[in-house]
Amino acid sequence: MMTFEVSHRGILLNELDGLTTDRNDLQAKLNEVASNKQPSKHFLAQIDEWQPTTIAKVEQAAELARRQVFKITNSKWEEITRQFQTLSQELKELQDKKGVVEQDLIRLKQEIHQLNEDLKQVAQSSTIELNMEQSDKIVWQHMIYVEEKSVSAGN
Structure with missing residues (x-):
């Protein structure tokens, strides 16, 4: 035993x-x-790559918005300038001819008033609306986050 x-x-x-x-x-x-710590390095590298890419996209969106503001204001400004030149030419022609009728004066007065209103709107940028997601409304931690995957015992 x-x-x-x-x-x-x-x-x-x-x-x-x-x-x-x-x-x-x-x-x-x-x-x-x-x-x-190779697994961590891999994920940290991905985060490091994501950060400047995301910042670049925000910068691109801001630059695009700036160009849109300039395009709208320049377009309005050019239209007002064109209308002003037309009005100036018509006034000069009427003064040269010395043949003006009351309807012309009423119409020209209305045009000057309208140009003043248009100019005021352009100067105050009241015809532009800026739409942007406020940074305090963005759930930044949802832009990028990490979670643990569940791993079954069979793997």
């Missing part, structure tokens, strides 16, 4: 030695992962 116990004890000790070897292998892997 003693032989059986010694033999069984030897088997258990061999198994324990095997587990100790497995534990040492696991320790080596833990040390390697701790020193490398």
